[in-house]
Amino acid sequence: MASVSVTNVRKSYGHFEVLHGVDIDIEDGEFVILVGPSGCGKSTLLRMIAGLEEISGGDVAIGGRVVNDVEPKSRDIAMVFQSYALYPHMTVEANMGFSLRLAKAPKEETRQRVRDAAQILGLENLLDRYPRNLSGGQRQRVAMGRAIVRQPQVFLFDEPLSNLDAKLRVQMRSEIKQLHQRLRTTTIYVTHDQIEAMTMADRIVVMRDGYVEQIGSPLELYDRPANLFVAGFIGSPGMNLIRGKISSGGPLEFVADGGARLPLPAGLDVARGAEIVYGIRPENIAIGEGGIDAEVVVVEPTGAETLIVSRIGADDLVLALRERVSARAGGRLSLIPDLGRLHLFDGATGQRLR
The missing domain is CATH 3.40.50.300 (P-loop containing nucleotide triphosphate hydrolases)
Known part of the structure; x- marks a missing residue:
């Protein structure tokens, strides 16, 4: 050797x-x-x-x-x-x-x-x-x-x-x-x-x-x-990656280019108005009350898990759920991303920020 x-x-x-x-x-x-x-x-x-x-x-x-x-x-x-x-x-x-x-x-x-x-x-x-x-x-x-x-x-x-x-x-x-x-x-x-x-x-x-x-x-x-x-590249299904900016005023949140608004962790040190890419893996999104309103586009049951393609604004988010769900195309879901597992990337360079 x-x-x-x-x-x-x-x-x-x-x-x-x-x-x-x-x-x-x-x-x-x-x-x-x-x-x-x-x-x-x-x-x-x-x-x-x-x-x-x-x-x-x-x-x-x-x-x-x-x-x-x-x-x-x-x-x-x-x-x-x-x-x-x-x-x-x-x-x-x-x-x-x-x-x-x-x-x-x-x-x-x-x-x-x-x-x-x-x-x-x-x-x-x-x-x-x-x-x-x-x-x-x-x-x-x-x-x-x-x-x-x-x-x-x-x-x-x-x-x-x-x-x-x-x-x-x-x-x-x-x-x-x-x-x-x-x-x-x-x-x-x-x-x-x-x-x-x-x-x-x-x-x-x-x-x-x-x-x-x-x-x-x-x-x-x-x-x-x-x-x-x-x-x-790493991960199947791949990480959800959405382009947008940090809100310029009001509550600190992410504003996607497609119009959707997504939550950010409290105390995040990032410049207002900065162009970033919001990344969240499919298994780090749950369904629950008071989350992000999304339309169900496609439901793909694989046996061990269910993949759901949902739409928020003009962007798609893929969920990978272990539990059985009764979602159907055209229905609505309330999505809750795990902010502890959120990934943020510089919109210009693509380098990791968080």
């Missing part, structure tokens, strides 16, 4: 810069997920760590050793790709042990390491099968097993679950997390799915347009997003 350090790393294609001085320090044994929308640079950064892309500037170090000019095969890493990349003419056992045979490892050692990895992944009864006889989840386990047998210092995962159906993705998320807890190998994982990031990572790196927006634990990012982008 080893730490990974990314220091002021840049990547350019000609005059076009796609990574702008990225800094990330990953501790030995940590599970870190790079997340962000398509084109944000997360896969490019992973490939630079792997040695599959040249570094235009800065340094990548693995275990304290700068590896900018080290060949991928000499970095002591193992990578699991989105495509399984299994050899169709080889059995599961042969696929998993291929890298060891290339390295001319002793046959008995190769066999034992393959058997150990198969036991960890529940593949013991599939070692004689060919990839065509496996399900998608089984193929992904074989790809992971091929990485495990190498016993690398660092695992790199590039959107490994994106080819699986929704139910299997949930199962494989749990299996990858359990695998990390068992092996404690430093792991860097790329995904565009923030649910994967929230459920699996020790820390999350949120990226946008080649910049790091925020680094923190899943709950740190959820409870205290650094800016509007992180607030809108």
Whole structure:
């Protein structure tokens, strides 16, 4: 196992810069997920760590050793790709042990390491099968097993679950997390799915347009997003974000651009008339007497909770309620936001104010 350090790393294609001085320090044994929308640079950064892309500037170090000019095969890493990349003419056992045979490892050692990895992944009864006889989840386990047998210092995962159906993705998320807890190998994982990031990572790196927006634990990012982008990206359903201003006179309240007026915490230190964005997560809005009058637009029962899209003025607010409600489209509700969990952002910069 080893730490990974990314220091002021840049990547350019000609005059076009796609990574702008990225800094990330990953501790030995940590599970870190790079997340962000398509084109944000997360896969490019992973490939630079792997040695599959040249570094235009800065340094990548693995275990304290700068590896900018080290060949991928000499970095002591193992990578699991989105495509399984299994050899169709080889059995599961042969696929998993291929890298060891290339390295001319002793046959008995190769066999034992393959058997150990198969036991960890529940593949013991599939070692004689060919990839065509496996399900998608089984193929992904074989790809992971091929990485495990190498016993690398660092695992790199590039959107490994994106080819699986929704139910299997949930199962494989749990299996990858359990695998990390068992092996404690430093792991860097790329995904565009923030649910994967929230459920699996020790820390999350949120990226946008080649910049790091925020680094923190899943709950740190959820409870205290650094800016509007992180607030809108992390969480499903997403945070309600409404633009407006602080009232210029009278009681201290938020006046939305769409005309609605929402409460603010007592003693809030904010300038009158300031342009801000009012953020409240769907689960932090309750129904009760004397609240904000809202029209019900859509009701979406999901079983465990009910999602309600409501309208105040010209803005929509989404509620996530655990209790059963009898709301219908066109009806009225009285909404009470939990002001202790309110998020406020600067309307111009998008940076967190509260």
